[in-house]
Amino acid sequence: MKTLRLILGDQLNYNHSWLRTVDDNITYVLMEVREETDYTKHHIQKVIGIFAAMYNFVQFLKKRKHNVIYIQINDKLNFQSVSKNIHYLINAGEFKKFEYLLPDEYRVDSYLKKLCAQLKIETSVSDTEHFISSRDELSKVFEGKKSYLLETFYRKLRVKEGVLMQGSKPYGGKWNFDALNRQTYKGEERIPPFLNLKNDYSSIEEEIRKAKIATIGQVDAKNFQWPTTPIQAQQLMDYFINKLLPNFGKYQDAMHTNNWHLFHSRLSFALNIKLVSPLSVIKQVENTFLTGKTKADIAQVEGFIRQILGWREYMRGIYWAQMPGYSNLNYFGHQNKLPDWYWTGDTKLNCLKHAIKQSLEHAYAHHIQRLMITGNFALLAQVHPNEVDAWYLGIYIDAFEWVEITNTRGMSQFADGGMVGTKPYVSSSAYIDKMSNYCKTCYYDKTKKLGDRACPFNSLYWNFYETHNQLLNKNPRVGMMLNVLHKMEKQTRQALLRQAELYLANINDL
Numbered sequence: 001m002k003t004l005r006l007i008l009g010d011q012l013n014y015n016h017s018w019l020r021t022v023d024d025n026i027t028y029v030l031m032e033v034r035e036e037t038d039y040t041k042h043h044i045q046k047v048i049g050i051f052a053a054m055y056n057f058v059q060f061l062k063k064r065k066h067n068v069i070y071i072q073i074n075d076k077l078n079f080q081s082v083s084k085n086i087h088y089l090i091n092a093g094e095f096k097k098f099e100y101l102l103p104d105e106y107r108v109d110s111y112l113k114k115l116c117a118q119l120k121i122e123t124s125v126s127d128t129e130h131f132i133s134s135r136d137e138l139s140k141v142f143e144g145k146k147s148y149l150l151e152t153f154y155r156k157l158r159v160k161e162g163v164l165m166q167g168s169k170p171y172g173g174k175w176n177f178d179a180l181n182r183q184t185y186k187g188e189e190r191i192p193p194f195l196n197l198k199n200d201y202s203s204i205e206e207e208i209r210k211a212k213i214a215t216i217g218q219v220d221a222k223n224f225q226w227p228t229t230p231i232q233a234q235q236l237m238d239y240f241i242n243k244l245l246p247n248f249g250k251y252q253d254a255m256h257t258n259n260w261h262l263f264h265s266r267l268s269f270a271l272n273i274k275l276v277s278p279l280s281v282i283k284q285v286e287n288t289f290l291t292g293k294t295k296a297d298i299a300q301v302e303g304f305i306r307q308i309l310g311w312r313e314y315m316r317g318i319y320w321a322q323m324p325g326y327s328n329l330n331y332f333g334h335q336n337k338l339p340d341w342y343w344t345g346d347t348k349l350n351c352l353k354h355a356i357k358q359s360l361e362h363a364y365a366h367h368i369q370r371l372m373i374t375g376n377f378a379l380l381a382q383v384h385p386n387e388v389d390a391w392y393l394g395i396y397i398d399a400f401e402w403v404e405i406t407n408t409r410g411m412s413q414f415a416d417g418g419m420v421g422t423k424p425y426v427s428s429s430a431y432i433d434k435m436s437n438y439c440k441t442c443y444y445d446k447t448k449k450l451g452d453r454a455c456p457f458n459s460l461y462w463n464f465y466e467t468h469n470q471l472l473n474k475n476p477r478v479g480m481m482l483n484v485l486h487k488m489e490k491q492t493r494q495a496l497l498r499q500a501e502l503y504l505a506n507i508n509d510l
């Protein structure tokens with residue numbers, strides 16, 4: 001039967017079973033459309049990366065002799081809408097069947113279901129064959145429970161996939177080596193030179209500029225650094241295993257002004273657009289370790305595997321268990337706007353300046369920068385989760401709603417009241433100073449809570465606990481901090497709140 005198969009820009013699984021046989025009755029369609037470039041304001045590197053990866057995927061399909069239609073952004077015959085393009089192609093090509101792959105986003109899932117209901121031909125949907133757990137696996141594991149525990153889900157997947165297992169026991173006698181993974185980076189281990197993938201995508205950038213797509217951030221398209229083929233994803237993978245893995249866990253939470261990625265893998269974009277499968281990444285790391293081909297110890301290896309087998313699958317499970325309601329959650333009722341300097345990095349807060357400027361330059365910040373710098377500040381500044389989400393969804397190369405919203409609204413902003421995290425991730429300057437060298441060259445004084453140049457994190461931190469005392473006082477994990485607050489002298493407490501108020505009133509000038 002003459003069939004049209006849609007593949008979206010984050011569904012570039014070269015090993016998908018669809019592609020195993022070449023069938024002249026089947027035509028694949030990939031399309032660059034304003035609907036997807038404009039649903040949020042993306043980083044320019046994200047749009048280039050996706051267009052380039054789609055283009056490369058199309059070349060692969062053509063080489064394998066599959067029929068393929070590629071609609072590009074400035075094509076005359078592009079209705080700039082997935083649905084309109086599909087309607088047009090079905091009529092023009094007399095297709096009798098339409099097939100698509102399960103999208104990762106709720107928005108697109110509903111959209112494609114609606115499209116199928118409108119079509120007068122047979123339709124069907126297939127799995128992307130990428131994730132380790134199914135969409136509803138997490139909700140089945142936690143049926144009837146109010147909160148979801150990462151550790152429970154992670155262990156289930158470890159057992160199911162036989163990853164780092166010795167029979168029924170975890171390798172090394174423990175499931176989780178996180179306690180060993182909290183070192184500060186002081187330059188003691190050399191960070192290997194950056195792997196430059198040397199892609200020249202200036203012509204794609206030109207097309208994007210010509211189409212006048214509004215984007216954020218910068219790019220050097222002649223030296224595009226993100227992987228856009230499975231071969232490049234594997235190069236990054238090899239580089240990670242050989243050069244970075246031995247120090248991955250140790251410095252996972254560290255931050256430094258001299259380096260924007262430290263020992264992180266930078267694999268999230270390749271994973272999220274499916275150039276590489278999570279299980280293959282996990283198995284490669286596990287095999288390297290078990291066959292003694294790496295200096296990395298179990299704490300580094302387990303720490304890395306937990307990010308992908310644990311956190312990544314867990315966040316996807318929460319997304320499908322909780323959407324669409326999740327995108328409206330605002331537990332603390334925060335209403336403030338994001339400071340203007342989140343879009344420029346022009347602030348005197350050195351930690352934020354570094355985290356934001358590097359995000360604009362590289363479309364990347366590592367986990368602890370996202371959580372404990374930009375996320376922490378947004379939560380302390382009581383910013384509406386919608387504003388925070390829009391920023392995270394736009395600025396990062398790896399941002400797709402299923403993994404962005406659960407991390408942002410859930411883990412970072414605690415807007416779900418504790419489904420993902422057991423307590424809000426807030427800190428004063430003490431944590432930031434411990435895990436980075438940002439405070440050393442900051443305009444603000446990390447030791448001061450009050451007065452001129454007092455680090456804003458310090459008063460905003462206590463102001464947060466004061467404001468949300470009622471909502472938090474039953475949470476055993478924050479009891480200690482609330483006790484400290486309650487034992488403070490009234491005058492000190494009031495002075496802190498006044499200082500916080502002053503900062504909040506002048507947030508754009510900080």
Ligand code: FAD
Nearest residue numbers: 264265266267268307311312367370371398399404407412
């Ligand atoms: P590594 O540190 O090398 O980790 C390896 C892999 O583990 C990552 O590539 C990623 O696939 C996975 N991983 C690690 N932590 C998480 C996590 N918390 N959730 C899901 N997967 C994880 N990740 C995204 O992929 N897209 C997002 O839009 C995104 N938004 C985030 C927003 C906030 C506020 C926070 C706190 C985290 C967010 N993360 C997001 C998770 C994490 O920060 C990134 O996956 C990671 O920084 C990507 O860099 P890396 O590939 O070098 O990761």
Ligand code: DLZ
Nearest residue numbers: 008009010031032033036037104105108
């Ligand atoms: C993010 C993105 C962008 C910027 N552009 C396109 C596009 O033009 N065509 C396309 O098929 N996909 C694009 N994507 C990825 C989609 O937004 C993604 O497939 C959905 O959000 C589902 O996860």
Ligand code: SF4
Nearest residue numbers: 351429438439442455
């Ligand atoms: Fe950030 Fe405060 Fe440290 Fe400055 S002093 S870098 S604002 S934590």
